[in-house]
Amino acid sequence: MAWRDGKASGKRLLLFMASIILGIAAVVSIQSFSQNLEENIGLQSKALMGADFLIDSNQPANERVVQIIDSLGGSDAMEVKFASMAAFSKDNASKFVQVRGVEGGFPFYGELETEPKEAASTYQQKEGALVDATVMLQFGLQPGDSVTLGTTKFPIIGSLITAPGSTGISASVAPPIMVPYKFMEASGLLEKGSRVTYAYYFKNTEADLTALDEIVDPLLDAENADMDTHTATSERLGRRYNNVGRFLNLVAFIALLLGCVGIASSVHIYIKEKLRAVAVLKCMGASRKQTFLIFLIQIAGMGLIGGIIGTGVGLLLQQSFPLILQEFLPFEVVIGTSYQAIAVGLLLGVFMSVLFALSPLINTWYVSPLQVLRVQENVGARSRPAQIGVLIAIVVFVFLFAYWLLNNLGYAAGFVLGIAFTFAVLGGIALLFMRLVKRYFPKSWSFSARQSLLNLFRPNNQTAVLILAIGIGTFLISTLYFTKDFLLAKATMESSAQTPNIILFDVQSHQKEAVAQTIAPRGLPILDNIPIITMRIQKIKDRSVNELRLDSTGTMRRWVLNHEFRVTYRDSLMASEKLVAGEWEPKVAAKRPVPISISENVAEDAQVVLGDTLQFNVQGMLMETVVASIRQIDWGRMQMNFNIVFPSGVLEKAPQFHVLSTNAPDKATSASLQQELVQKFPNVSVLDLRQVLELVEGILDKISWVISFMAFFSIITGIIVLIGSVRNSKYQRIRESVLLRTLGAKSGQILKITALEYLYLGVLGSGIGILLSLVGSQLLAFFVFDTAFVPSWVPFLVVLPGITLLVLAIGLSNSRSVLQSPPLQVLRKEGR
Template structure:
């Protein structure tokens, strides 16, 4: 009976199935890709690092650390730092990451160059490997030269990939590889320069790297060094991309939920139309179980077939993810197919279809033969307790599935409640709209407009489900556009000359006057000249930093104890700072403790007003007291500091400077950089225009990924719309035929349908955009703390686009009535 009834209703059942196919496809494709990603990270962990383990230090290793490094006999070594380079061919300059390599690094994986032989010969020939994109930008080729500080080297090849680099990191500072022995000759390692020493090791015999790390790493940390193994790095990388997978999974899960809501709504109407047939079966002796199973088997079959089709589509879709995420991955992903996500897809299709269709299905159980003869809207209702049990089961499933995706009960609860709030808000607005129409019904409107409004709250109406389905999909993608504008607003270059857009780093004290003169000679003003002194915490609250590092019960994070702070001294606070505790001290008092100001993130580690801190300032111990705490806006692209000393405290300490200026255009920026790099090769110059461009490019890539996932939700919403509108077609056709029989013209019937679907489409998309507007406003005020200027794209594209789509689907339903006679239509539909 289930098979026979399904064949008679195959069009509607196929639409039910289509509602969940995309959601299943999204979940399966992401699950498969996540599994492949984890497998690839494990398989390629050595190639990602290029070695079995690395010892690195942010400063020149101490005598004890160097002895430990030498005892392990490194197979290769590197010094890397960020600096300016120049191309003598055309005078071009660029901020790059210089990597001075010595030895046969990498031991695993390869340095990908063009020509390929350059990777093997650059050390013997004394040449450089230059980032391939950088060579294209400056129109240089192998055979040209590159100037790195005081050294000019021939370019032997274009560098395409090297272990330890990602696409995003290279876009900020492209890598340049030169032989290790040339680093000292560059004269770029000046006082205050940020540099990293790395030592690479390859183990010929298998060892337990976890046990090795547990023994060696604490000894290195005591000497301000660190050990990373390929296994710990792969685990850290896996956790990082696991978060990306969780986000993608949640987006796919929302698409699946939309599909399930579509099924619940469509099955609700479908079952109501079958009530009379069910009662007839019961009159003929069918049991409650039999009548219930007929439709349960149909829905279960839809779920299994939909899950299988969705899983097959998901297998194909996962091939796209390596291309979508290639800018965020430091390696290429080899795709393979495993059975687990496919089985999960089929199970989800079956379980979620049955679970979300259970409430309307229960009506078949409670239909009595007597009720059939007078079926009405309130007949055959399941008991309230049973309804609550089913709703509870749905909520429990939401929590368990979210917990499975996130592995965190608190986050799972948060996601479940956020989803419920979004659905409730959309459903609530739709319900209020219906009640508002009922209460303030426009009785003076024309017949066609009034008739179309009545359809929004008549039996079998789809107002609530369509507003929820289309509204949520529209809300997701609209929120993306609104929040993207908030983030991009942070990257807009202020054209005011009060704001610097060129920052010059690592200016030595003896260079300060000459560089400032060079800036003013170019008719430019100096916005800031900030002194920087490197300091380390020696003692805090009377306890030595070394003692605190060994204390496993301490509340303070290790980075505070290990960090080499770049501090400054000045009389006043700046725009990116706000005093939140204590009193600001502008000048140091002679023969009294120096009163400093710390940032709020340091205060989170238990440092408070009045605490004593002893700093190691280039070998000199300095006693200080915390006098104030500042809230620092680290998002502003300007020098900000964790620790600020008062004027008169550090003037005699070894220091370097950061000088900033404003240039009006790219030509002036290029000219200034060219002059400064030619005369002062050790300085590094950041052009904030380029930084803003990189940030905008990254945001575009992120928004593309989110757009791709929102596609599943919006498309599922449209499929639910098609299914719901097509399901209500049969009710609307009978009404339209009756109207024609009473004398209504085709034009009137067309207008009635057009107005109804116009209202539905407009309401669904409008509620979605407005909900996105409210949520984005909250994000701007409470998270980003920025003024909110909404994008016009959702209003200009989604509102009319979704409305026209709903209108087109609705009008396609009524063509049968308009083209044929009433009797012919009734016979055909019967």
């Protein structure tokens, strides 16, 4: 019976099936790609690091670290990494780069991909440089040209295409240049205070990396060094990309939920038409169970077919993801078949179809044989307890699935509440709108206008479902635009001449006057001259950091114990800072301990409050301090911010370096200034913030494209739900339209009625979606990003009219059979 009835209603059930295919495709594609990504990271973890494990530090290995390295059999290679300026002999160009001075056979896994290929193995012997391939293209460089790093000139042996340890995004800010390590000291770039990383690489396939990490890492922590294994690196990288995958999974899940709304809507109308047939079957002796299973098997079958098609589409779709996301990945992703994603797609197709169809299906259980004789029988009261049970089951399933995706109870609950709130608001406004139209019906309007409004609250009108589908899709797209805009606004510099756009790092104390005199004659202002001193925490509240590291019961964040802080001193707060506790101490003379100001995140992670003491090791000298104030810092502002600030009168004579900033009005002035600074002060690094902002905007554009791509599934699913609802509602209103034509209504009048009805639905659904996204984006800006929110006009000028026209086009296209055929022909066609 399920098969026979399904064949007779094939076209209508196809739309029901279509409403779940895209949702399944979205979930399967993201699930499959995430699993492939995780497997690739695991398989390529050694190639990502280039070794089995490494020991790194911000200073050359001291005696104790050397002993630990020797006890492990000695390092097989070493490297020093730091940011610097590179000067190219061709056109006197300069570039902010990451210098990598290598000694030994690094990498031991993976490869240095260079052009020509042999340059990877000969650059150390030839005492030359491998320059990032993008930089080579940017400046028109060829092997045989030269690059100057500090005071040392290197011949360019080849272009560097890929190398372990250089990710796509970091390489965009500071492209890598690899040179032999032995020239680093002579280059004059390893000045005091420069941010330098020394890495010692080990190749040992027999080592138990977990046990080694547990034993050696605490010993290295005490010496301000660290051990990193390739497995730990891959786990961190996996967690980073898993967060992105989880977010995209939620977007895909919303598309699936939207499809399920379409399922419930389609099945509701479909089953309502079948209630009389169910009553006939019961008159002939069919049991409740039999009549219920006839339609349950239909729905489950459609869900299975939809799941199979959606899974296939999802597996094909994931093939495009590496092309979209490759720039964010430090390796090439090999796509394989994910059996887990296939199983999830098939099970979701069946389970969610049945779950969301249960509510209307339950009505078949309570239909009595007397329904054949009665014009109408209300089964709602008898089925209400079962309906409530189904609703609870749906909420529980959504929560459990969200928890499976996010692995966090709080986030899963927040997601469910957010979805429930959005659906409730959209549904509530739709019902309120229908009641208002009914109560304040404009009787003076023309016949076509009145009839279009009547259609919004006629029986089986589907107004609520259509507004829900349109509103959710619009909400996703609009939130994307609003969020992207205020994220870009946070990163965008003001065009004021007093806003720094050129930052000079690692300026030594004896150089600051000369650097300032190089800038001033060009008519450029010195906006900042910030002294920076490096130090580490020695004690927290009279407990040494070594003691705290060994305390297995402690909850203090370990980064505080191991971090080398770069601090400054000044007598006032900056624009990006706000005092949240204590009093600001501008100056100090002989006061001991020294009053300092710390950021909120350091106070929280170090578990200190006002009045607690901290002892710092200032490059060998111990200094007692007390927390006098706690600051809230806007880290998103393009200026130098510090976790720890000392008052004036304490650190002026400590070894220090400086950061200077200025404002160059155009690219030509900036390039000219950088060239002169690199020639005069090779150790000084110059960062052009305009280039960084272009990179940030490019990254945000790509991320927003990915999110738009996923939101596209919600929009398309909404359109399919819309088509399905319109098609299903057409069967309810076909006689009405035919009667209107029989009574003399012209095709133009029916067309106008249909157009106005869907115009109302499009404007109302997309308008509510945009207003909800305004509220949601405002909350995101305030609570998550702590920034001002200025709405974009794109959703109002593009999304709202675009979605409205789309709804209108779909509504009119589904009315063609009524408009283009004689009434009798339509009735015969629909009665088959």
